[in-house]
Amino acid sequence: MSNSASVIFQERKDQILRKGQDAFDMSCNRESLAGAVSQRACVFCGSRVVLYPIADALHLVHGPIGCAAYTWDIRGALSSGPDLHRLSFSTDLQEKDIIFGGEEKLYRALTELIDRHHPKAAFVYSTCIVGIIGDDLEAVCRKVASEKEIPVLPVQSEGFKGNKREGYGAACKAMFRLMGSGDTEDISPLSLNILGDFNLAGEIWIIRKYFDRMGIQTVANITGDGRVEDLGRAHGAALNVVQCSGATMELAKMMKESFGTPFLRVSYFGVEDMAESLYQIARFFEPKDPGIMERTRELVKTELSVLYPQLQEYRRELTGKKAAIYVGGAFKAFSLVKAFRLLGMKVVLVGSQTGTEEDYKELYEITDEGTIIVDDSNPLELSSFLKEKDVDVFVGGVKERPIAYKLGVGFCDHNHERKQPLEGFIGMLNFAREIHSSVMSPVWRFVPRRKAR
């Protein structure tokens, strides 16, 4: 009996497993237990984080002020040009709007904003309350679109319709409506769209440079540093490469169905996954350009020759240290498990808010004996696991950070608050440096719990 048993809800027992002790049988993607201090968010949140990086679009939140206030410039999704996305626009619904409906207000807000900012398109986010009072978002958007002659896209992101995953779907549906409109004439046969990268700390710029070096044209960034016009011609690209599978996989599937665009699942985190992703893409284009494989090999070789010696230094000190991972989508966890292995570290806990059964099966396969795998966890569980496994560093998001620090455990934000790019080969080095700095930091020596070690 582990000392964590006491904090685990009976109802959640089948959402937690220990590799080696339990056979794979994971219950996931189910509704959170009411009353549990879940780390999950809502549909609106999912839509908002996916679409928000489209920098030259207007993003109007139709609802009470909170939904707009909490998502104002919420993550560091960088733009190389326009920055309309970093402002917060809300219809700020009041009691009388709830009673009489908010359509008129929405219409006026949209009209005013479009006249002032001349955006390339507008996304209008529905919130819980809009779903209840029944405003016809679709009709208002259609009317404004025809008057202002720009795409005005409703995002059906009523918070209560599920968790973030459903929000990703609503975002994909909205984006899909932009596609097929643009001119695709100058698009190279060696071309792709980057899906599921949000350009946190400038990551998409690193990846685009790799594609440039391979001789591949990037048509649309979806959505980091995104542009409406690029989305409009995204259907002209030869391939979709999909990262963060939860967020944009649905869009890739829709594009495949409607435009026949094939897609590949990729990850830019860690050396192994980064290199394998580039090779996968090179293999895809090899029939069209036999030289591409050689160029890709050269790229990887050049990058690794710089990277490896530096990584070895970190590895020397990090070998044997223990890491815990709790992230939003499971895809990131796969890469992180491998990245930690490259650093000689052991992953003793891995979990996600919204992983699927296949995700957890894959995690089960790639992790070591004794690793705890968990779905939709909560602070009490997480903290007991961290203590039980005597973890050295925790990778998570905003709500996990203070829990780690209170326990005196190092932390790396692999979510909205990352300040260094973690993607690409250079990203692996940044990651190693950040992990090393946090794990080896002398400050933990002052922490009462760890003094005893």
Add this chain to the structure above:
Amino acid sequence: MLLRHTTKEIKERQALTVNPAKTCQPIGAMYAALGIHNCLPHSHGSQGCCAYHRSTLTRHYKEPVMAGTSSFTEGASVFGGQANLLQAIDTIFTVYDPDVIAVHTTCLSETIGDDIPQIAKKAEAEGKIPKGKYVIHANTPSYVGSHVTGFATMTRAMVDYFAESNGHKIDQINIIPGYVEPSDMEEIKRIVSELGLRAVMFPDTSNVLNRPQTGRFDMFPKGGTTVEALRSTGNSKATIALGRLASGPAARALDAKCKVMCEILDLPIGLAATDAFVDTLRRLGGVNVPDSINIERGQMLDIITDMHQYFYGKKVGLVGDPDQLISLTEFLVSIDMWPIYVVTGTPGKKFESKIVEITRDVPHEVKVAAGGDMFLFHQWLKNEPVDLMMGNTYLKYISRDEDIPFVRFGFPILDRVGHSYFPTVGYRGGMRVLEKILDALLDKKDRESPEESFELVL
């Protein structure tokens, strides 16, 4: 220029808020509930609300913030959230075992019409609330008022649910501190104890949201007002409510329910407002102000006189919450600074007239907006700049674009620490505010003075 979209020309907006200077009620209710000892705030709505509030509070306080959620789904939104809340109450008492669950509603549960007291009664009847444990509630629809309203409503709920009177007054004063930082609550308690008075303060987030590193994660930290203390507020001889908007409703409710007379004061930010607070304590407690407090006052006054040449005539723009802004504006006017723009997102006509009254002798036009936003504030600045801005972190965009010195003040502060440990209330807090203002003004002066007039001594 992040805010290059801000136009100089100002048109009236009725349908739209741009860059809000407020947020919604539930987060205020959650913050207030964290000031009850052994209490788990509970958000009766979708999961996102709770996640956003916890994230925002975490980013502001750099502390774990615990709260439950009813995790509404489509079904709950059609059939009501009763089943979710019953399940939540059961889960929370079984697993987390707090003394109190403080439920606040959201726009969703308000609109579908969930009746929280009725659901709580049902939970009790079904044996889901253990003996000696409590479920309290506050109605906090997001489409009314702001986060300050939510704080006020949850604070009032503490009175409605717990205050009792047995007819025997005890030698104790109630203090309702307002929507201030844990550091401010700590400072208010210290001032009260310097005067040798016995007091109950509620809510009290000190040692909850500014707690020390202990190497432990405690679901329920040591701080917070206990249920027992809350109960005793009905027998106190008086209540001092700091901040009309955040603390007034609870104080008046206590007067109506238990006949505890109340004095509603401005937040003790600045010299005059702190004087009023200390004097009220002295009067109600029947004590003399000790030397220790007089010395602090003298020190604050000393800074004001020593440095007054850097204050006078400086134009200031303020964005924040009504209670804070009223005291701060008065403070700035009292040291001859000119608060010429005052914006709060919280609606309320009284606020506007109060600011007009406080600034009537400022020899400059003063613009004030309740229910305003930062876009409007920025537009004003574009038409006539100021020397200093004070407000929450979101002002940093404007500060950067317009190159205006900026003192972080209010909620939320997402990019600096200190606010949860060092107060801005009381004389010591006043000294800190003065230091911050001077640092901002003089750093700019040092940075921008031409070489020939760059001076060592200021």
